[in-house]
Amino acid sequence: MADKRRILTLLIPLIIFLMACFFLFKGLYTDPRKLESVLVGQDVPEFNSPDIYDLEKSHGTEIFKKQKLLLNVWATWCPTCYAEHQYLNQLAAEGIYIIGMNYKDNHTKAIKWLTDLKDPYKISLFDKDGMLGLDLGVYGAPETFFIDSTGVIQYRHVGDINAHNWKNELSAIYENME
């Protein structure tokens, strides 16, 4: 009997540890999702970011309040962005208004990229230190935010936009926005 009680006492560290694991496990999944749910349905956070072609000129949230649009996060260090770029050119040609956000990147290379590969963006923001990305909760590039004409984020797409996912799901989300 005494031995049994001793084992139970000795089990306490294990029980505490397993409880801690439960919280760690939940923490692993809730954090990014929380960011997502917080942002969808909200205004784009206040910001001030320079234009990629003219670093003296800066943009704020007013650029999101004219029409519905896509905010695309990209960088030259991201191979998937390269693949995505051609499709964005095609979407822009179809008349979709896209704002680009160059994220944590080298300025010269970014300009070279846009001149070489054609620029699909109506406005290009240059987020060199990733502060706007941080406010938006970006985890990497490419990522695209769907923003309606009142400047409210309606959807967030992680990963590249391609002909397949655009036709199957994303275009519907875009069409349904005001």
Add this chain to the structure above:
Amino acid sequence: MLAEIGQFTLIIACMLSLLQTFYPLYGVYTHNQSAIESAKLLTILQFVFVSLSFLILSYLFLINDFTVTYIATNSNSLLPWYYRLSAVWGAHEGSLLLWAFLLSLWSTAVALLSKRLPIESIARVLAVLGLLSVGFYLFVLLTSNPFDRTLPYFPIDGRDLNPLLQDVGLIIHPPMLYMGYVGFSVAFAFAIAALMEGRLDSAWAKWSRPWTMAAWVFLTIGIALGSWWAYYELGWGGWWFWDPVENASFMPWIAGTALIHSLAVSEKRGVFKSWTVLLAISTFSLSLLGTFLVRSGILVSVHAFATDPTRGLFILSFLILVIGGSLLLYAVQASKVKSRGRYSLLSRETMLLINNILLVAALIVVLLGTLLPLVHKEIGLGSISIGEPFFNRMFTILIVPFALFLGVGSLVRWQRQELSGLFKPLAITLLISTLATISFLFTFASYFTWLALLGVFLGMWVLTGVGYELYVRATHRNSLWKGLTKLGNSHWAMSLGHAGLAVMVIGITMTQNYSIERDVKLEVGGSIAFEHYDFHFDEFNDLQGKNYTGNVGVFTVKHDDKVIAVMKPEKRIYTVQRMPMTEAAIDAGFTRDLYIAMGEMLPDGSWAVRIYYKPFIRWIWFGPLMMGFAGLLMMTDRRYRVKKNKNAVVQEA
């Protein structure tokens, strides 16, 4: 091609560690001698292959192979060669490879240096270490492969190493810290092996003691280096921020400190054994937890928001397997351990028990402070943050009994101490330390605060206690000088380690209470004076570095009208990442540091400049250096070098 070879050797190392886990254990249970003997060879082979892999990655960094994604994101051709080399562990993938490499290094050290141990015990220990290696290899290979290629669109040049990390301190800080973290795996493996064997005796404590001490030394130095790096590189003049990443390294340190003390009791007196095993398991578990917290991005901070749940999930599963498994084994096996030694309420054993209780309390404070915000959010109470004031208050409270008991602890005898015998030592220590405190504050403090009085007194109390104890032991049978030469290395180590803590306590107290920080607006030609110091802003020049440009300010510093230093704080812009960095200028001294950091240029052409006067801040790092040296000294003690008498072990078993 080379990158693929690197990955391939890593896979081979993984296979070898898998063999190292199971084949020797199979040998132990079937009494197959050659299988048992194979443990050492497998360990060494595994080390050879992981070293190859590590060398290949380092070489790829040196030759700027930007087809490898990890190198493209963390290095740049303009980087000096030594930073390209330290960039190997500058980010996630490489630091895990470093971790696996060091684990194998420790395992090999155990295989080669433990000739005195019975071969079955070594086989068990190496098998446990092998299992840990398997976990880390799989983690690297499956979720964080540093050899992945960027093909087909590889960049012409890399994105550069984070400028914060381009620093000498950072070349050595992470390997030191990791040596400490990983080193506790040896203590862990010894504990698990002893539990599997069902044999927890003083011999076990004696074997694992020097290994634990070695890991603790590395961790101590690693943390001190990190603090020093933060002080001169971050440009805020702070030396400890209670940041989750820092806490992650501090928790295993506290547990490890408790462990080395508890091991001492287990070795000398044969008590506290099951507690010591639990501490050994906890210390390494906290090292793993630290990795989990830092690497899973679960504690989202401004600097780490690249969260990747697969990595976190992998580490968590690994944690549950390793820690959960060992705690289960502990619950089942430790119940069989019976403590035979007896001790009365007033004895060295009790003193060390108090030391352990206080350290565990400190550990719980840090653990709760780090994890509570997470738990709080999960149970739906919203986000909270526990900041510096909480930790500072708790530690100010805990250090008081800790230092008071430490000062007298080593004067108390093992097993049983008469209370009357303590009056004289206590009275003398109290008298001397009070006098020392008063004269110290009178000389160095410009005004009085209660906290400063308390902190300096605690430091002096410990120093006096240490000195008195040395005096008593030395003059016990001999004259003072002869007696001092006869004291063993581990005795000196204890005294030096405790003195190191005292030095650190005094340093922290003085820095926290008497620092002067001035944020001033200065133009070239202007000056500012305080505390007998006069800072004159002489000139402002351009600066051209290899991978950065910037400006440098030149300040002449006078103390009582005598020029004592010319200080040159810098503002750098790193060309590739376009990241501005502040390089503070520091004039270091034994009793004070002067610290100048350039802020922003103001519209009228003057500069915002931060000037700090930090008394005794060097002592904060000098203390841990003494502790680290003390640990090394302890490992050189005779009893760990003497050839073991074979019969003794058989009897103890």
